[in-house]
Amino acid sequence: MTTDALAAPGSRPGWLSRLFAGRGGPIAVVVLAILTLWYAGAVYLNAPGMIDAFEREKRAWSTAELIEGTWSQDRPLLPAPHQVLVEMKKTILDKPITSKRSLVFHAWVTLSSTLLGFAIGTGLGIVLAVGIVHVRTLEKSLMPWIISSQTIPILAIAPMVVVVLGAIGLRGLVPKAIISTYLCFFPVTIGMVKGLRSPDLLQMDLMRTYNASRWQTFWKLRWPSSLPFLFTSLKVAVAISLVGAIVGELPTGAQAGLGARLLAGSYYGQTIQIWSALLTAAALAAAMVGLVGLTERFVLRRMGARP
Template sequence: MTPEARPPRSGGHALPVAAVVLAILALWYLAALLGNWSGAADALVRAGAAPEAGAVAAATMAQERPVVPAPHQIAQELARSLFGLPVTSKRSLAYHASVTLSATLVGFGIGTALGLVLAVGIVHLRSVERSLMPWVVASQTVPILAVAPIVIVALGAAGLTGLLPKAVIAAYLCFFPVTVGMVKGLTSPDRMLADLMRTYSAGRRQTLWRLRLPAALPDLFAALKIAVAASLVGTIVGELPTGAQAGLGARLLAGSYYGQTVQIWAALVVAAALSALLVAAVSLAEAGMARLTGGRPSGAGAR
């Protein structure tokens, strides 16, 4: 049987993935053991117990405020704060995730729209390319931690608080990959195809819609996957300097104030899971668009 005719093996990637997960868990437990050892030993001594190796090892996995929480401690906190509390509770991670998600989606929409407009202008107007492209690149050299307080204060002075300042910060991180990816995609068609469109007397608008835009879709969706994850990061960063009472950033800040490392790590896990879901949603949209246009999603080449 030729390689092309060989049927795909179901679950062929399960074993490598499981091996990587087990390796990560083993290293994580080892880090928790080593990072919490001295604190657990001191606690046993203060309690009048002998700091034997077995007792210390067991104590490292059950500290209330560990230096490095063990995976099972984070799992317990996730179960309690996601499923053991009402969604409307201020202590629920589901509530905080929904607050962060709303600002992320608004910022992603703003940044994507801005990036698309800039990309079309850069491709079609040389003056826009020369005047704006250097500033687009330079905007990303300023650390977001320096930009976020300025945006919060400026918009707050204008009476704009709540979701919008965080969305603006998310859009600031989002628009750059969309702009660069879309410019690359719009300029990807072969010159012969562009000449053929001119032969058919197609104008710029027709060339954009019938040639450049379909050719740009793979690069656009690749950029959107980066942009949506960057939007989540921008939203969380925007929640830090505001003293916000809701959102994953506020949860991280509260955990750092009170030394609740398990709470901090649980919020980080939820943020990572939320980012993965957003990227997966963009991938689903890409697959749907590929079916509509008869194309193929980016990265779906022959194996």
């Protein structure tokens, strides 16, 4: 196939130029460049420690040995990508899921509070937005506070919420879910207020000429036209909800969850553990945002939007 394309130039652009005209080629090149930089960075950052180790053993070393060594340290400053992948395989695939050392177990702990918080936060955000759109006084008095609360580093109170709720006996899932809720209802509210207001005057007037009630206007016009806005907000909300759950796990004394893994790793200098927890969190975030995106496409297509 590839040789055919190379053998017959001119008839259509070669596979290489076709690849690079799209997104796939450039992304692959950038990812490769990042990996190369990562390996180089591992050598650069870990080399001093490795040289020290060699000199302590009082043995002569070659450059090849040094590079080899920097990519296989136990506690490197920057672990090489393959070390992280091996650790991830070990903790995700090889450990039983119920084990406390399984990353799947920790990811599930984080994911469950993320999803609970996301669900509650989305519901709360939608209810608030509906209230703001329909009640004038609420809009005038509450909306400025919702916007200005965006400027407050809410994440900073996450540990306090966890510790304080723990003091009255609420532990585990709920405090983290509360933080996630708190973080993700803002984008949903803002997006939904915009979305519920997005029908233009002409459409609203048409509803009025039909003598539609507020309720009917809401279900037949406002709600459908707000859905694209809702999904855009949901993507932000689900990502920030995960961040909230992770930060919420920081002060719990490192029991379970990806945040606890991060903290434990930083206490004991287990860099490989930190990186594998970080990559797992990143994969989780990407998967959840992707899932919301898929739902969006499905729902909007069912509603007759252009694909």
